[in-house]
Amino acid sequence: MSRTRLVFSGGLLLFAIIFTFKHHLGFSVGDSLLLSIGISPYTTSYLSGVHITMYFGLGMLACGYYLTRKEIMYEFPLVARTLWIAVLTIIFCYSFMTDKLMYVVKWGATGMNSISYLQNDSSCTYDVSSNGYALATCELTLKNYSNSAVAVMVKPDLYGSYSNQDDPLSESLHSVQLEAKPIQIEPRKTFTGTLEFSGVAESPLEVRGRLKDIVLDVAVDGRNTVFDYDIP
Numbered sequence: 001m002s003r004t005r006l007v008f009s010g011g012l013l014l015f016a017i018i019f020t021f022k023h024h025l026g027f028s029v030g031d032s033l034l035l036s037i038g039i040s041p042y043t044t045s046y047l048s049g050v051h052i053t054m055y056f057g058l059g060m061l062a063c064g065y066y067l068t069r070k071e072i073m074y075e076f077p078l079v080a081r082t083l084w085i086a087v088l089t090i091i092f093c094y095s096f097m098t099d100k101l102m103y104v105v106k107w108g109a110t111g112m113n114s115i116s117y118l119q120n121d122s123s124c125t126y127d128v129s130s131n132g133y134a135l136a137t138c139e140l141t142l143k144n145y146s147n148s149a150v151a152v153m154v155k156p157d158l159y160g161s162y163s164n165q166d167d168p169l170s171e172s173l174h175s176v177q178l179e180a181k182p183i184q185i186e187p188r189k190t191f192t193g194t195l196e197f198s199g200v201a202e203s204p205l206e207v208r209g210r211l212k213d214i215v216l217d218v219a220v221d222g223r224n225t226v227f228d229y230d231i232p
Contacts (some may be wrong), residue, residue, distance in 0.1 A: 002071065005067070005071055005106035006068070006071045006072065006136060009062070009064055009067030009068040009070075009071055009103070010062060010066075010068050011064075011070075012060060012064035012067065013064030013065055013067075013087070013156055014064075015060065016057055016058075016060035016061035016063075016064050016130045017061065017087075017090055017091060017094060019033075019053070019056075019057050019060065020031070020053060020054060020057025020060075020061060020096075021057075021091055021094050021095070022094070022095055023094065023095055024095055024098040024099035024101075024102060024116070025116060025117075025118060025119070026095075026118055026119070026120040026121060026227065027120065027128045027229060028053055028057075030056070030057055031053050031136035032229070034052065034053060034222070039041045040052075041053045041093055041102050041166045041212045042071065043147070044072040047056055050159065054208040061087075065083065065084070065087060065176070065211060068083065069071075069083050072115070074135050078125055091103050091113030091151060102116065102143075102145045103145050103188055104181075105145070105226065106145035106146055107145075107146065108146065108147065110146065110148065111150065111220045111221050111223065112218070112223050113144050113146075114144055114148075115142060115143070115144060115145075115150060115152065115185070115218060115220065116142065116143045116145065117140075117142050117143075117168075117216055117218065117227040118141040118142070118143070118230050119191075119213050119214065119215075119216070119227060119228070120212075120213050120229075121139075121141045122128075122138065122139060122140050122141065122210065122212070122213065122214040122216070123138065123139050123210060123212045123213075123214065124136045124138040124139075124156050124158065124161070124206060124210070124211050124214050125137050125138075125208070125209070125210045126135065126158055126173070126176075126207075126209060126210075126211065127207075127208040128172055128173075128176065128201050128205060128206065128208070130205075132197070132200045132201045132202070133201075134176045134177075134178065134198065134199045134201045135196065135197070135198050136156055136158060136176075136178060136196070136197045136198075136199075137194060137195075137196050137197075138156050138180070138194065138195050138197065138214060139192075139193070139210065140156075140191070140193065140194075140195060140214070140216065141190065142154070142156065142183070142190070142191045142193065142218075143185075143189075143190045143191075144186065144187060144188065144189055144190075144191075145188065146185050146187060146188070147188065147232060148187055149184060149185065149186050149187055150184075150185050150220060151183075151184050151185075151220070152182070152183055152184075152185065152218055152219065153179055153180040153181065153182050153195065153218070153219040153220075154180060154183060154216055154217070154218050154219075155178055155179070155180040155181070155213070155216070155217040156178065156197060156214045156216055156217075157214070157215040157216065157217055157228075157229065158173040158176055158211060159174040159177075159225065160215035160226075160228060161172040161211045161212075161213060162211060162213045168205055169205065169209075171203055171205070171208055172203055172205035174203075175201045175202040175203035176199055176200070177199045177200055177201075177202070178197040178198065178199035179197060179198060179199055180197075180219065181195050181196075181197060183195070215227065215228040215232050216228075
């Protein structure tokens with residue numbers, strides 16, 4: 001058994017899992033890497049076609065598994081025969097493990113650094129009246145990984161959450177100005193709830209609808225961050 005080949009094959013197997021499967025925020029590292037270089041993780045759009053991340057990820061996973069099993073078969077045959085159980089266990093527990101890891105990594109974090117937002121678990125229904133009154137009812141999930149409570153101000157960005165940004169509805173949503181809402185997230189707790197945001201639309205178009213994967217403006221101690229992971 002070559003130590004160098006074992007490190008390479010084991011590293012490839014672990015990287016394949018991290019690259020392919022969803023972590024605690026609900027999307028994969030592979031999707032983020034592809035988007036960062038301007039490549040859609042799907043062949044036709046982010047919601048349809050062949051999932052490129054999964055296609056390449058499973059290929060790497062198969063290669064990593066085969067090479068790792070081959071390297072340890074002669075010296076550790078029992079481990080090699082049961083390697084598939086360990087791999088499946090890590091895959092199924094990957095999101096859970098990364099979530100728990102964040103409680104350790106961010107134990108002493110403060111302010112904005114302690115907050116994470118689950119964008120693909122969010123949605124908003126919106127109603128814009130002809131007189132300019134706008135109302136958005138949103139389901140949001142935020143996590144506080146630190147050991148102290150955090151007070152945050154949150155506000156959805158309807159325009160940023162709308163995918164077709166070249167039509168009249170887009171112009172109307174862009175003109176909507178909503179008021180931020182305060183929430184308190186206790187130490188090492190998750191906030192999941194429904195919040196109502198009201199405001200005005202400077203270019204009103206009488207419409208109502210529903211958006212998913214909400215881009216969220218979050219403020220903590222005067223510091224603003226826009227959570228927009230550009231995910232489905």
